Amino acid sequence: MSEQQIYILAIESSCDDTSAAVICNGKILSNIVANQKIHAEYGGVVPELASRAHQQNIVPVVQQAILKANIDKKQLSAIAFTRGPGLMGSLLVGTSFAKSLALSLGIPLIDVNHMQGHVLAHFIDEENTPKPAFPFLCLTISGGHTQIVKVSNYFEMEVLGETIDDAVGEAFDKSAKILNLPYPGGPLIDKYAQLGNPKAYKFTKPKVNKMDFSFSGLKTAILYFIQKQEKENPNFVTENLNDICASIQDTIVSILLDKLKNAVKETGIKEVAIAGGVSANSEIRKQLKEGEFKYGWKTYIPKFEYTTDNAGMIAIAGYLKYLQNNYADASISAQARLKVHQTN
Known part of the structure; x- marks a missing residue:
């Protein structure tokens, strides 16, 4: 008897990207993302503009996802959606x-x-992409979150450490803003860093608990450093951009890796994964991979398209919930704040 075909349409609208995906038994058939370019003019996401753009994008994006998956909407088994966390207007x-x-x-x-979607993206059925074994540690890094999560089961997650102030993605973007780079600046820091010397300038790492993070002090230190240098040489940033970016990136990545090493030591878990938008950073991916040889970790790095906000990760989470008959009723409401361990 052939396996039952479970088709799930997933919708992701937590911030400024409208995305829809169709999954069939763990395999992604389509994953459409509509980006909102308008926010670049403001140097950050404007919530009201984001929700308005979602209203314009959602119908064509869903239509395209169903079309690309080559199915009829009548074949769908369930609809999955992002309940939170995120911007309230966008989630609605x-x-x-x-x-x-x-x-x-x-x-x-x-x-x-x-x-949870970010973490569970590791379980999308992809060729030549191994899945982590439980329990594993997941470094979840994005514009809004920085956490080390212990994942004991698909929906059993515990935060071991998190940022006490700003998220790592914000640290990248704010540093880029100080350097007058356009929004979003994180990927640009990564690009210029590859051409620079990571040890050119030294920035102090914050002193916080073993597995917690802090980035607000680092942002301030970078701002004061640039202001001081520009007083002496107004062209300092343009003349040393690659080295500045490489030094900022090296500091941020070493903070992340230090905390991850602490978590591995504390828990004895050597299955290590990354998730979230900042996990697209090339230096983080490189150093995490090197951890396999240096520290005996087994590392899991998701494909680029499943790192930033996308409906593919919502689809796999929805599929896994579907298998458990874990449905929501029509009274459910969006939640702007939701912890990683909260399933309902």
Whole structure:
């Protein structure tokens, strides 16, 4: 007897990207993302503009995802959507659309925790991509989050350490802003860093608990350093951009790696994964991979398209919940704040 085909449509609208994906038994058939370019003019995401753009994008994005998956919407088994955390206005667009579609098709509705989606992206059925074994540690790094999560099961997660102030993605973007680089600046720091000397300038690492993070002091230190140098040489940034970026990136990555080493030591868990938008950073990926030889870790690095906000990760989380008959009812509401261990 052939395996039952479970098709799930997933919707992700937690911030400024509208995304829809179709998954079939763990395999992604389509993963469409509509970016909102307008925020670059403001140097950051403007919540009201984001929710308005989601309203414009959601129908064509969902249509495209179903079309690319080459299925009829009547074949769908369930609709999964991001319940939170995220921007309330953005989440409401995805939540209300998912509810309406599930109701009109008479199929189950599945709510997904955005942070769990990032972690569970590792379980998307991809060729030549091994999946981590439980329990594993996941360094979840994005514009809004920096956490070390112990993952004991698909939906059993515990935060071992997290940022006490700013997220790592914000540290990258704010540093880029200090250097007058356009938004989002994180990928640009990564690009210029590859051409520079990571030991050119030294920035002090914050002193916090073993597995916790802090980035606000580092941002301030970078700002004062640049201001001081520019007083002496107004062209300092343009003349030394590659070295500055390499030094900033080296400091941030070494902070992340230090904390991860502490977590491995404390727990004895050597299965190590990364997730979230900042895990697209080339230096983090490189150093994590080197950890296999240096520290005996087994590392898991997701494909680029599953690192930033996308519906593929919501689809796999939705599929895993579907297998447990873990559905939501129509009264469910979006939650701007949601911890990684919260499933409902």
